[in-house]
Amino acid sequence: MRLSARGLALAALLATTAIPAFAETPDDQLVVGFSMTNVLTLDPAAITGREPVQILANVYDGLVALDAKDRAKVDPDLAESWEVAPDGKSITFHLREGATFASGNPVTAADVVWSLTRLMQLNLAQASFLKTHGFTAENAAASFTAPDAKTVVVTLPKPVDPSVIVQTLGIVGPGSVLDSKLVLENEADGDLGADWLNTHSAGSGKFGFEGWKANDRVILSRNDDYWGEPSAMKRIIMRHIPESQNQRLMLEKGDIDIGFSLAGPDLKALSAEDGVEVISQPGSGFYYLAVSMKDERLANPKVREALRYLIDYQGINAAIMPYYGQEHQRPISTGFLGALPDPGYTLDVAKAKALLAEAGYPDGFEITLRALADAPFMSAATAIQATLAQAGIEAEIISGSGEQIYGAMRERDFELLVGRGGGGQLPHPDSNLRALVYNPDNSDAAKLTNFQGWRTSFYDPELNAAIDAALVETDPAKQKGMYEAIQERIAAVVPSIQPFSEVLDSVAYRADLEGFALNPSWGTDLGAITKAR
Amino acid sequence: MRLTAPLTSAGLSAIARQAGTILVTLLGLLVLTFAIGRMMPVDPVRAIVGEEADPATYQQVYEELGMDKPVYVQFATYLGDVVRGDFGTSLRTGQPVAQDILSVMPATIELATFAILFGAGIGIPLGVWAAVRKNKPTDHVVRVVTLLGHSMPIFWTGMIGLIVFYAWLGWVGGGGRVSDFYDGMVEPRTGFLLIDSALAGDWDVFRDAVNHLVLPASILGLASLAYITRMTRSFMLDQLTQEYVTTARVKGLSKTRTIWGHAFANIRVQLVTIVALAYGGLLEGAVLIETVFSWPGFGQYMTNNMLTGDMNAVMTCVLLVGVIFITLNLLSDLLYKVFDPRTR
Numbered sequence: 001m002r003l004s005a006r007g008l009a010l011a012a013l014l015a016t017t018a019i020p021a022f023a024e025t026p027d028d029q030l031v032v033g034f035s036m037t038n039v040l041t042l043d044p045a046a047i048t049g050r051e052p053v054q055i056l057a058n059v060y061d062g063l064v065a066l067d068a069k070d071r072a073k074v075d076p077d078l079a080e081s082w083e084v085a086p087d088g089k090s091i092t093f094h095l096r097e098g099a100t101f102a103s104g105n106p107v108t109a110a111d112v113v114w115s116l117t118r119l120m121q122l123n124l125a126q127a128s129f130l131k132t133h134g135f136t137a138e139n140a141a142a143s144f145t146a147p148d149a150k151t152v153v154v155t156l157p158k159p160v161d162p163s164v165i166v167q168t169l170g171i172v173g174p175g176s177v178l179d180s181k182l183v184l185e186n187e188a189d190g191d192l193g194a195d196w197l198n199t200h201s202a203g204s205g206k207f208g209f210e211g212w213k214a215n216d217r218v219i220l221s222r223n224d225d226y227w228g229e230p231s232a233m234k235r236i237i238m239r240h241i242p243e244s245q246n247q248r249l250m251l252e253k254g255d256i257d258i259g260f261s262l263a264g265p266d267l268k269a270l271s272a273e274d275g276v277e278v279i280s281q282p283g284s285g286f287y288y289l290a291v292s293m294k295d296e297r298l299a300n301p302k303v304r305e306a307l308r309y310l311i312d313y314q315g316i317n318a319a320i321m322p323y324y325g326q327e328h329q330r331p332i333s334t335g336f337l338g339a340l341p342d343p344g345y346t347l348d349v350a351k352a353k354a355l356l357a358e359a360g361y362p363d364g365f366e367i368t369l370r371a372l373a374d375a376p377f378m379s380a381a382t383a384i385q386a387t388l389a390q391a392g393i394e395a396e397i398i399s400g401s402g403e404q405i406y407g408a409m410r411e412r413d414f415e416l417l418v419g420r421g422g423g424g425q426l427p428h429p430d431s432n433l434r435a436l437v438y439n440p441d442n443s444d445a446a447k448l449t450n451f452q453g454w455r456t457s458f459y460d461p462e463l464n465a466a467i468d469a470a471l472v473e474t475d476p477a478k479q480k481g482m483y484e485a486i487q488e489r490i491a492a493v494v495p496s497i498q499p500f501s502e503v504l505d506s507v508a509y510r511a512d513l514e515g516f517a518l519n520p521s522w523g524t525d526l527g528a529i530t531k532a533r
Numbered sequence: 534m535r536l537t538a539p540l541t542s543a544g545l546s547a548i549a550r551q552a553g554t555i556l557v558t559l560l561g562l563l564v565l566t567f568a569i570g571r572m573m574p575v576d577p578v579r580a581i582v583g584e585e586a587d588p589a590t591y592q593q594v595y596e597e598l599g600m601d602k603p604v605y606v607q608f609a610t611y612l613g614d615v616v617r618g619d620f621g622t623s624l625r626t627g628q629p630v631a632q633d634i635l636s637v638m639p640a641t642i643e644l645a646t647f648a649i650l651f652g653a654g655i656g657i658p659l660g661v662w663a664a665v666r667k668n669k670p671t672d673h674v675v676r677v678v679t680l681l682g683h684s685m686p687i688f689w690t691g692m693i694g695l696i697v698f699y700a701w702l703g704w705v706g707g708g709g710r711v712s713d714f715y716d717g718m719v720e721p722r723t724g725f726l727l728i729d730s731a732l733a734g735d736w737d738v739f740r741d742a743v744n745h746l747v748l749p750a751s752i753l754g755l756a757s758l759a760y761i762t763r764m765t766r767s768f769m770l771d772q773l774t775q776e777y778v779t780t781a782r783v784k785g786l787s788k789t790r791t792i793w794g795h796a797f798a799n800i801r802v803q804l805v806t807i808v809a810l811a812y813g814g815l816l817e818g819a820v821l822i823e824t825v826f827s828w829p830g831f832g833q834y835m836t837n838n839m840l841t842g843d844m845n846a847v848m849t850c851v852l853l854v855g856v857i858f859i860t861l862n863l864l865s866d867l868l869y870k871v872f873d874p875r876t877r
Contacts, residue, residue: 031713037837040581040625048583123590125583198627211717213636214626215837216829217709219717237713241827245692249700250707403574406584421584435585450587 024254025510027531029235033247034260036215036240043197044115044176046124050522053172054260055218055238057523060203062175063093063112063152064166068517068524071335071427074163074170078107078177078204079152084162088474090155091162097150099227101179102201102208107227109146114180116144116154118192126173128450129426132434133165134158159472161479164428171426172523178202206231206527215240222527231527251276251508257531258509258516263375264323270508277513280323282334283505283520284424287325287376288436288497289384290409290417293457297365298415304494306355307416309348310387311500320379325501330487331422331436332429333502338483339429343491349390356391364392370408371418373399380500381418410449412457420503421452425521429483433467436497437490440464456496463489559855566851567608567844575842577624598624611845615852621845625838630849633834638853639724640710641830644750644822645815651754652761653808659758660765664773665792675762683759690752691825698748706745708827715741749826753819757811764807765800772796802872809865817854 025031038049044056064082067073079093099107117140119127134157135143145153154165169175179202183193186200193202201209204227207220220236239256241247247259248266252273262270271278289311291298298304317327328334329342356364369388371381378399385395395416398404408414423435437460439453440446448454463486470482507518515528578595595601599610614621620631663675699707706712710726715738719730727746730739772778773796781791820832835850 026714029714037840040841041627046581048581048586123593125581125586125590128585128587128590131587195627213829214623214628214633215833217716237716239709239713239827240829241708242824242833243692243827246695246708246825246827249695253700253703253707255707255712401574402584403576403579407574407576407579447588449591450585 025257027533028233029237030233030258030526030529031256032236032238032258032260032526033241033250033256034238035242036218036238037242039214039218041198042201042209042212042218043194044173044178045119045122045126046194047173048125051260053522054524055220056176056203057172057205057519058207058220058236058526059201059205059209060172060176060178061099061107061205062170062172062177063095064170064175066167066170066427066519066521066523068519071333071520072337074166077170078112082166088156088159088162090153091165093152093154095150095152096227099204100225101182101204102223102225103179103182104225105179105181107177107204108149109152110149111180112152112177113144113146115176115178116140116174118178119174122192122194129168129171129174133160133168161428161430161471161473164426164430164471167426167428171521177204179204206525207236210235232530233527236526248508251510254510257513257529258507258526260507262506262508264506267323267506267508275511276508277511278323278506278508279516279518280504280506281518281520282326283503284333284522285420285422285503286328286331286333286424286432286436286499287321287380287418287420287501287503288422288499290419290452290456290497292412292414292417292455293496294412295367295415297359297361297367298496299457300359301494302355302359303361304496304498306352306359306391307388308345308494308498309352309355310391310393311345311384311498312347312387313345313500315347316380316383317501320376320383321501321504323504323506324376325504328499328502331490331495331497331499332432332483332487333424333427336424336427336429336432338480338487340484340487347387349387352391356393361392364394366394366396367415368398369395369416369418370398370400370405370414372402372405377418377420384418409452409455412444412455422497422499424503427521430467430471433486436499437463437495438467452497453495458496460489460493460495463493463495555859558859559852562851562855563612563848564608566848567604567611570839570842570844570847571604573839573842575840577842577844580841580843581624611848615849620849623838623846624843625841625846630846633846634831634849634853636724637829637831637834639726640828641816641819641823641832643710643725643727643746644753644819644828644830645812647746647750648753648815648819649757649808649812651751652757652811655754656758656761657765657804660762660767661769661792661797663762664766664769667770667773672766675766679759679762681759682755683763687752687756688821688825690755691749691822694748694752695825705748706741708745710745710828711738711742712745749822749828753815753822757815760811761804761807765804768800768803769796772799802869805868805872806865809861813858813861816857 034051036051038051041047042052044060061078063077063079064074065077067075078095078099080096082091082093084091095107095109101107120135120137120140123137139157143155143157147153182202183197186196187193188195199212206223206226208223210219210221212218217240218238222231222234224230244261244263244266247262248270250256251259251270267278270276291304291307293299313327329345330340332339356362369381369385371377381397385397388395409417421435423431436452439451439459441448442457442459466482466486470479470486473479473482505518505520509516512532514530514532518524578591578598582590582594599607623630623633626633659675663672666672695707698705719733719735719738722729722732726742727739730742778791778796781795819830820836823830823833835847838846838850
């Protein structure tokens with residue numbers, strides 16, 4: 001058969017492309033890869049999840065910023081200093097001189113107040129941080145005031161540890177300060193700019209948006225009028241790379257500088273690779289086994305205690321959890337105020353069997369165990385299923401998507417569940433405890449689906465009171481003691497949620513990057529990075 | 534040669550009937566998609582408000598999205614909007630769905646077009662060749678290779694392709710339509726990178742875009758190549774056993790003229806249908822390749838909408854896919870009339 005003209009053309013086309021692709025990122029541009037399926041909007045008041053925080057941290061500033069290395073520390077950002085009133089009822093922030101938005105408009109106290117008021121009025125995902133402490137759209141005018149252009153006063157609607165509020169204002173989302181003039185110029189139908197902010201930026205940070213193509217890329221370009229030290233990078237290109245293996249190949253080839261959404265096996269392979277560094281550090285939240293105390297078996301504390309000894313903490317963390325989590329058994333994150341060391345629970349089938357017999361289930365029972373179909377949930381659930389079986393508890397695994405697993409939890413329609421959560425983006429023990437243990441109203445009608453305590457039907461008025469009291473305690477030593485006492489009571493009472501691992505944030509990046517400090521509250525400052533070339 | 538029906542009342546009623554069928558098909562598609570969407574365990578409200586939201590926030594967004602209205606009201610509202618040309622706003626991107634589709638469709642069209650050129654351009658000659666050399670070693674090799682190409686899961690082939698041609702050999706770009714520093718350099722006049730960069734005379738970008746297109750298009754094309762080769766072979770075998778072929782050879786016609794000029798000419802009609810349907814399939818179904826290669830195309834867009842439960846966007850996508858297939862069907866019917874005098 002003769003070569004057709006078509007065949008020749010095709011060969012020619014392939015020949016022209018057999019040129020090595022440019023396999024190194026530019027010196028002055030940072031290329032970052034992660035999965036952007038959770039990025040639905042770029043409006044700081046409306047974002048959910050960690051990926052939008054990664055993006056917006058480089059575009060918006062807050063009054064303060066959460067320190068990347070020391071979780072208890074809060075650094076000045078737009079506010080150069082602040083003080084708590086002696087009665088603990090208000091906090092006064094002093095804005096620095098000369099800070100401007102990328103638009104050129106000066107950053108004023110009015111912008112801060114407007115941003116916080118807007119947050120409460122829109123009442124979307126990010127409002128919950130402040131709603132928990134009594135702030136609402138109705139009391140916003142009284143809570144956020146600007147006595148002059150450089151001073152912001154936050155008045156607390158109800159007693160709370162002021163450091164919690166300061167930390168909250170350092171979280172990207174609720175704490176982000178928007179250029180009110182610019183946003184209002186682009187407002188439509190009184191939506192406070194929600195539509196426009198979906199795809200535009202109005203911040204004072206090191207970068208501004210050049211463009212956002214949903215599920216493709218976000219391009220940030222350097223704000224040359226930044227009020228502080230400008231970035232060495234003229235652009236940050238954030239690419240949507242949904243496949244972990246793809247991120248890995250591109251990191252190896254040097255086509256991306258940082259990969260944020262890599263899976264365990266790929267991180268393991270990259271850690272052995274020259275030219276790539278892998279960092280793994282505690283993040284926010286825990287992996288846990290949850291029980292529904294609506295089930296009469298699980299309402300029995302002896303049964304729950306038995307379950308505590310049927311988890312192979314060491315085995316799961318050694319074999320399944322590398323890069324995802326590290327062993328942790330208390331419901332307060334490492335490094336938070338008052339965190340006690342682990343109580344040292346281990347797999348102890350004999351003890352568990354004895355407890356089950358005491359509870360009236362010497363032969364175990366049948367039960368269901370829900371878990372997300374993704375790694376590492378399914379592997380952890382399978383491991384737990386195996387150890388439960390050793391004590392006669394036959395667990396049937398139900399796998400599914402977020403809606404099927406957490407949806408059932410919200411409906412209080414489950415028995416056992418392997419999940420992940422527990423606050424921690426706010427680096428304060430109250431964030432963990434409120435998410436995992438606190439439950440002010442155990443009735444079905446209350447529908448407090450944002451509390452895991454309610455979802456699991458765990459109700460302990462003493463713990464509720466202790467958590468509320470610890471939050472408002474002004475004596476630091478006493479407060480620490482209170483959080484320690486809470487952990488001790490939790491160990492005694494055996495609540496519905498037993499953590500076995502605390503979440504690790506694992507990221508891989510090219511070894512020639514300097515100044516990369518992964519922030520455990522997700523808002524990593526990418527503008528501080530330089531390339532040592 | 535007349536291609537169009539005469540404008541008699543009979544001709545007009547034929548057109549009207551066809552239009553009616555099309556409308557019913559599209560409506561049926563929408564009803565089915567809507568029903569499935571409401572039954573799926575995905576919650577668009579949850580996607581927007583997040584896991585930790587309290588019931589009050591959830592309820593607020595639920596009402597904002599109009600989900601508290603009865604199902605048939607929601608559907609009727611959607612239909613009413615569509616008739617007025619409003620295809621809704623995507624919950625995921627905050628942009629009008631029509632605009633989203635306009636920005637992702639060219640990427641998929643580029644991919645699918647090159648894939649089908651690859652698949653048909655190699656597949657058809659390969660199929661003819663195999664048929665001519667029936668049961669000889671060549672035929673067996675072709676059949677085994679195409680069976681492999683058809684059976685291997687496409688995301689696996691894609692990943693292997695990336696490892697070999699991108700990571701090891703460095704011959705092609707790794708994911709995305711173009712290298713990062715070329716992004717945004719060419720003005721998007723048509724949305725097709727190759728055309729836009731050629732129009733702008735920016736040959737560096739053109740080469741880079743081709744570099745990124747070649748691997749995903751070839752792998753996508755491999756799957757349709759297998760199918761097209763086997764069908765071509767089968768059709769050709771049908772023809773080659775017919776008497777007119779023997780007659781032509783006896784009369785002194787060269788082998789090439791007989792095969793290509795006569796036998797192949799007779800299967801053009803069937804091939805058109807095969808290739809058209811394969812093309813339609815590529816346009817709407819390249820989601821696995823798009824995921825592996827981070828290709829910002831229609832397949833990913835539609836799938837992500839489904840996974841988020843953004844039903845308005847999904848229905849608009851389904852509408853588009855329906856229109857594409859119907860158009861392709863009509864086109865191939867038309868080409869039938871061109872190629873085959875007997876249908877006129």
